[in-house]
Amino acid sequence: xxxxxxxxxxxxxxxxxxxxxxxxxxxxxxxxxxxxxxxxxxxxxxxxxxxxxxxxxxxxxxxxxxxxxx
Numbered sequence: 001x002x003x004x005x006x007x008x009x010x011x012x013x014x015x016x017x018x019x020x021x022x023x024x025x026x027x028x029x030x031x032x033x034x035x036x037x038x039x040x041x042x043x044x045x046x047x048x049x050x051x052x053x054x055x056x057x058x059x060x061x062x063x064x065x066x067x068x069x070x
Contacts, residue, residue: 004059006034008052023047 009019009030016030025044032038033048040048045060052059 001036001039001060002062003033003036004054005030005048005052008048008054008059009034012052014052019048019051022051 009016012019014022016034017027020027020030023044024047029038029040033040033044045056049056049059
């Protein structure tokens with residue numbers, strides 16, 4: 001799943017480890033989310049949004065045409 005988590009994390013001046021600790025997951029989970037290899041739950045998406053001060057739309061919005069390709 002394409003997302004903007006890595007960009008938002010860097011803008012928030014957080015390492016993967018720091019973000020992971022803030023939201024209670026492992027650094028590996030953050031890495032997989034950033035690579036689009038792990039689809040987080042809605043709760044985890046919201047936790048990430050709150051940690052980096054972004055909205056769900058900013059981080060996880062997928063255009064309809066992209067969604068249909070997958």
